[in-house]
Amino acid sequence: MLKKKTVVYSLFMVIMVVALSMFFSSVLPSTVPVGGIATAAEHITLTWAADPQTTQTITWQTEVTNGLGRVQYAPAVEAKSFPHNARSLSAGVEELATNWGNVSIHSVTLTGLKPGTTYIYRVGEEKGWSDLRTFTTASTHVSxxxxxxxxxxxxxxxxxxxxxxxxxxxxxxxxxxxxxxxxxxxxxxxxxxxxxxxxxxxxxxxxxxxxxxxxxxxxxxxxxxxxxxxxxxxxxxxxxxxxxxxxxxxxxxxxxxxxxxxxxxxxxxxxxxxxxxxxxxxxxxxxxxxxxxxxxxxxxxxxxxxxxxxxxxxxxxxxxxxxxxxxxxxxxxxxxxxxxxxxxxxxxxxxxxxxxxxxxxxxxxxxxxxxxxxxxxxxxxxxxxxxxxxxxxxxxxxxxxxxxxxxxxxxxxxxxxxxxxxxxxxxx
Ligand SMILES: [Fe+2]
Structure with a gap:
């Protein structure tokens, strides 16, 4: 009798664990581990560390990694051929110590861009790329x-x-x-x-x-x-x-x-x-x-x-x-x-x-x-x-x-x- 109860209890616990793990995997974003720092590229940010006509600075974050990460980019008019036509640039990486644990910050400034041009880009590495996004350089003559x-x-x-x-x-x-x-x-x-x-x-x-x-x-x-x-x-x-x-x-x-x-x-x-x-x-x-x-x-x-x-x-x-x-x-x-x-x-x-x-x-x-x-x-x-x-x-x-x-x-x-x-x- 005792043995049968134990088997039923064990079976119940297994079902509960499976059900709970299925529930949490469906409600939690897959990129957010304990501590809230992402394994995939997050906080993708555009700034201009240099000339808005010919450069674009792109920064993003991941959990701490030894990988540098890269940006792939091409003029938006060539979107059909992407990523085969893409230029690729490795980002620098630095580790930021935070009160939530350390995070890797990847950043690169693309140079030699054409003024007044929209580009498509993505960030990451071979095992995972972000979705495609766009940025646009400033024209030489902005009216x-x-x-x-x-x-x-x-x-x-x-x-x-x-x-x-x-x-x-x-x-x-x-x-x-x-x-x-x-x-x-x-x-x-x-x-x-x-x-x-x-x-x-x-x-x-x-x-x-x-x-x-x-x-x-x-x-x-x-x-x-x-x-x-x-x-x-x-x-x-x-x-x-x-x-x-x-x-x-x-x-x-x-x-x-x-x-x-x-x-x-x-x-x-x-x-x-x-x-x-x-x-x-x-x-x-x-x-x-x-x-x-x-x-x-x-x-x-x-x-x-x-x-x-x-x-x-x-x-x-x-x-x-x-x-x-x-x-x-x-x-x-x-x-x-x-x-x-x-x-x-x-x-x-x-x-x-x-x-x-x-x-x-x-x-x-x-x-x-x-x-x-x-x-x-x-x-x-x-x-x-x-x-x-x-x-x-x-x-x-x-x-x-x-x-x-x-x-x-x-x-x-x-x-x-x-x-x-x-x-x-x-x-x-
Ligand atoms: Fe203030």
Whole structure:
């Protein structure tokens, strides 16, 4: 009797184990082992570490591997012959130690590409390739282009960031890149948050490049200590033309007739690691802006020199950067941090001036994630102010010859703001 019971019990356990393993294999993605780091290529990311006309930087992650991984690519017009006609390039690989275990980061910059050309590509190795994706190089003569700007995406649920990004791109499929103005994640040294952020951005970030800047939250560890934004720099391969100690965080690049200067305003968090970081950037920015002959100059960084939060003034940032913006006539400065959408009148020497040709317009870009603030207020220098308490928002910028048009939208597509600078009409 006892023996029969044991047999029945054993049979029951075998059936349960088989049923449970079938259930879990059907609901868990096959690429995500314990710890959440993938065996196949994940977080496929486009950036421009070099010239957007002739290069494309592609970065992806896998679980720790000795294999280098490769990119196969070909002009999209030759898609029928792929992969027989594909060029193949090995990626460099580095190991990033995270609080979720180590991960391999693979990255390569394709060079010698044809300007104004769409390519197909895939990443991986012989035992497994990603799906095919596309990227498009910048034309030699860009008559018109659009890019997307996202304020703080830090979230307690990155599906909200996913919706903001994907809706913005679906509505503006002609956008050639996007930028995040810092605080991409809530704890920058917590790999789990980056995983959620990157996963949410797939479907956009693997088709058009992301050219972001750091925020204060990129410098926070899960325990709340300060750090350099190591996970940001390791995962997002940006131009290394910034000042010593801040390369890959402070950089500049050109697209069409626009020069973009991307700065780091995290003096409070990073000065212990990079002494005099604002002075270093001030000197670098002076040379950077003096050297460009582009018609338009746009600067992006996180903490606003003209704040809307009641308790922060960011005087050090204003003192370091604004005189250089004035000297070289920066057209627009995009900032984050205050989680409101607001723009100033044109400012010069901290004073309102009567035309964009005489000053710089400062735009706080709102929030693309879940976090909103009630302690941000419109100031006298603001010509427009909107606090996106109800839903996240995004910003589009279109540059066409002598005009630069900026629009802000709620995530659902409702227009918040619409303005332009016309250089032909005095916005020089
Ligand atoms: Fe912030």
């Amino acid at each position: 018109k282009f659009k890019f997307l700007v996202f304020g703080d995406s830090q979230s307690n649920n990155y599906n909200v960031w996913r919706s903001t990004l994907h809706r913005a791109y679906q509505t503006n499929p002609e956008a050639v890149f996007f930028t995040n103005i810092g605080d991409l994640v809530d704890r920058g040294q917590d790999y789990a948050q980056w995983k959620a952020w990157f996963d949410a951005a797939q479907g956009v970030m693997d088709i058009i490049p992301v050219m972001p800047v750091t925020g204060n939250h990129e410098s926070y560890t899960p325990e709340g200590r300060f750090s350099m934004p190591i996970f940001f720099s390791a995962q997002l391969k940006l131009p290394l033309n910034g000042p010593e100690g801040l390369k890959g965080q402070v950089y500049s690049f050109d697209y069409g007739d626009v020069h973009f200067s991307m700065l780091d305003s995290q003096e409070g968090e990073e000065r212990r690691f990079v002494p005099a970081m604002l002075d270093k950037q001030e000197a670098w920015l002076e040379n950077d802006l003096r050297a460009t002959n582009k018609k338009w100059k746009i600067v992006c960084f996180h903490r606003p020199p003209y704040n809307n939060k009641e308790k922060e003034t960011n005087q050090n940032i204003r003192k370091a950067f604004v005189p250089v913006f004035d000297k070289y006539h920066v057209d627009v400065v995009f900032t984050g941090h205050d989680h409101v959408y607001a723009r100033t009148y044109p400012l010069y020497g901290d004073e309102v001036v009567d035309s964009p040709g005489k000053g710089t317009i400062y735009v706080a870009t709102g929030r693309s994630g879940t976090k909103s603030y009630r302690d941000s207020l419109a100031k006298d220098r603001n010509i427009f102010f909107y606090n996106p308490l109800d839903e996240p928002n995004y910003v589009t910028v279109e540059v066409s010859g002598n005009s630069l048009t900026v629009k802000a939208f709620k995530q659902s597509g409702i227009l918040i703001d619409n303005w332009m600078i016309d250089k032909a009409a005095g916005g020089k």
